[in-house]
Amino acid sequence: NAGVTQTPKFQVLKTGQSMTLQCAQDMNHEYMSWYRQDPGMGLRLIHYSVGAGITDQGEVPNGYNVSRSTTEDFPLRLLSAAPSQTSVYFCASSLRSGGNQPQHFGDGTRLSIL
């Protein structure tokens, strides 16, 4: 199994550009989430989804949109990139929501906004 696959691995954008970070999982997991990781800040939850068609905001949702049209895919959209969105983005999935569930992480997308 591929697990959680994130694309692209690296991206450089100019301020104001838009882009979509892709996340796909092949484990039939219900729960998927997006985090950003910044130096000294740990992982912060951006958006999450408990199933196809259901999404909700996390701790730092501003400037990001998500959708969950299928169980497998959970793309993260930056509508108008800002330098403050320079970060490493991780997608994670788990079989179900809940604290006992192990989160499976992708290898991240390193995004720089100039």
Added chain:
Amino acid sequence: TQLLEQSPQFLSIQEGENLTVYCNSSSVFSSLQWYRQEPGEGPVLLVTVVTGGEVKKLKRLTFQFGDARKDSSLHITAAQPGDTGLYLCAGLGGSNYKLTFGKGTLLTVNP
């Protein structure tokens, strides 16, 4: 937002030494997880603790959940260079859907 404070933030030790890292909060968590992250990769789950006072062992790693479920510790015995990485604790508090992460402890084990 429920906060998890990890300490120390950085730790550099020699191979063979023992160490303990801490994860503390003023809030109660229904469960707590520990992850290890290596450079260029995503975090990988080490353990989940769910019962106050619970102790779990994973080879040379010992994890403990506080009696009040507000804190946890990770103890590594005879650390090895392969233990080098960022150790993150994560807890599920009031919401069943939002996992809160601490800022992590960056451990370096020198040969």
